[in-house]
Amino acid sequence: MINSLVLQSMQLFFIPQIDQEIIDLPAEEARHAVQVLRKRVGDELDIVDGKGGWYRGLITEVTKRSCTVLLTQTRKETLRANYHLTMAVSPTKSNDRFEWFLEKATEIGVDTIIPLQCSRTERPRVRIDRYEKVLVAAMKQSLQAWLPELKELTPFEEVVQQFQENQATYIGWCNEEVKSPLIDNYQPSTNVLILIGPEGDFTEEEVQMARAKGCQPITLGPTRLRTETAALVATQSIALLNQLR
Numbered sequence: 001m002i003n004s005l006v007l008q009s010m011q012l013f014f015i016p017q018i019d020q021e022i023i024d025l026p027a028e029e030a031r032h033a034v035q036v037l038r039k040r041v042g043d044e045l046d047i048v049d050g051k052g053g054w055y056r057g058l059i060t061e062v063t064k065r066s067c068t069v070l071l072t073q074t075r076k077e078t079l080r081a082n083y084h085l086t087m088a089v090s091p092t093k094s095n096d097r098f099e100w101f102l103e104k105a106t107e108i109g110v111d112t113i114i115p116l117q118c119s120r121t122e123r124p125r126v127r128i129d130r131y132e133k134v135l136v137a138a139m140k141q142s143l144q145a146w147l148p149e150l151k152e153l154t155p156f157e158e159v160v161q162q163f164q165e166n167q168a169t170y171i172g173w174c175n176e177e178v179k180s181p182l183i184d185n186y187q188p189s190t191n192v193l194i195l196i197g198p199e200g201d202f203t204e205e206e207v208q209m210a211r212a213k214g215c216q217p218i219t220l221g222p223t224r225l226r227t228e229t230a231a232l233v234a235t236q237s238i239a240l241l242n243q244l245r
Contacts, residue, residue: 011037012140013047014147018055021071030067033059045069050139050147052077080146081109084191085238086167088114088159089231090198093122099134101228105235106138106148114151114159120200126153156206160213163193169215171195172230173207182218182237188245192238196231
């Protein structure tokens with residue numbers, strides 16, 4: 001358990017591959033450490049690898065563009081949580097709104113994010129490199145060691161064909177006939193995939209395709225939610241149900 005004083009002062013750095021005791025920070029992380037935070041030789045850094053690894057190191061060398069660290073402590077988390085959450089979400093027309101979802105879902109806890117290409121998706125192309133930077137920043141800000149896996153923009157049909165037997169699957173559908181809330185159906189500690197559609201909702205054909213593969217239509221509340229809001233409500237619901245189990 002990290003105490004509150006440490007939490008207030010902790011600044012995480014991200015290195016995706018750590019396989020030796022002496023490491024160089026990536027260029028952007030080095031610039032932030034040296035030029036923004038004014039770190040110097042002898043200062044300590046806290047580092048994560050996005051795969052559950054926590055590291056503490058001592059700065060041994062700095063220049064304007066580089067920072068070399070000697071690792072002194074290592075700790076490994078075996079799992080982020082006892083369930084795996086995959087959110088397949090249609091990118092919104094406003095990129096800012098989708099990036100807001102990526103940031104907040106990472107803070108709450110999500111394992112895999114799939115930008116979902118539906119019949120009514122309004123954003124036909126996405127910047128995966130830009131999205132990955134949002135995820136990294138959110139992981140560090142929320143003091144986590146797990147970076148969500150981000151998939152490429154994936155057609156709806158392809159995601160449905162990849163449903164797994166050991167995974168509960170739900171599709172958020174804005175149809176007045178759907179009366180079954182997510183919170184009344186999900187069993188804690190179960191791996192889960194949730195599909196959230198575009199502002200124009202899923203088509204009838206898409207819903208039927210998902211249902212044919214065992215996916216259950218669910219509602220996320222009595223009001224109509226924007227795509228990014230619905231996706232975040234689903235993410236938080238799964239996290240809370242597992243916390244309260």
